[in-house]
Amino acid sequence: MTTRSGSARYEGFGKDGKGHVSTQSGVLSDTPYAFNTRFGDEPGTNPEELIAAAHASCFTMALSFALARAGFSDGTLETSAKVTLDKDGDGFSITKSELDLKATIAGIDADQFAAIAADAKANCPVSKVLNAEISLTHSLNS
Template sequence: MPVSKAHAEWNGDVPTGTGRFTAGDGIEGGVTYKSRFEGGPGSNPEQLIAAAHATCFSMALSNALTEAGFTPQSIETDAAVTLRPVDGAPTITKIELTTVGTVPGLDEARFGEIAAQAKANCPVSRALAAVPEVSLTASLKA
């Protein structure tokens, strides 16, 4: 398996400084205190975690569905990462995954079971196991 790499640079102090990151082919962005802690314009590490988790989970779910004998047409997943102070330190306290699948011949209950299995086996989910709350809402597209 390949080793995935990224690069980040921060210039200045945290309240007034700026940062940049790159990863893979064409993933890049800028980070500031405001973009990370105040909802200002720009990117932040939690968005990257959300993107990684949504992508990894979607792939894991597609694989789990295929292994269960179903052919997924599409899997769309949103991830929301919550950063809150815990004991005075910024901490990821919650991740909410919301996924919608288009899978012919599959009912909601079985889709939910397979989605829960995929959440448990997704490499990013496993890496984020220390997050106190990781929820999953799974539904089929009507």
């Protein structure tokens, strides 16, 4: 079992609040996020781009390992992901993640590649988490 962590802190509420997000690895360290980094053009990050990066990287790695298991050893995979956030009643929902893959693989035919890629899409851990059980524990200091 492998466990990784991230954290977020938000001070103030709503559009006036400001936050910072960090990752266990330190790749993100107090990186700003807020309403204007999510819906505007202020520098910083947002949950949707983090999910897009996670999905693109997870799928690409899963495909790489699947291709290696199928006997392929030479090539390049480049994936981008677009995550869509839509208004949903009073809130928002992530409604889709679109993976766009560009691949160069020596000696593979189109049908075999399509089957391996479809399996990697369905079975990469981030694809699975987008439909996963979510748990929450909490404490309140007031």
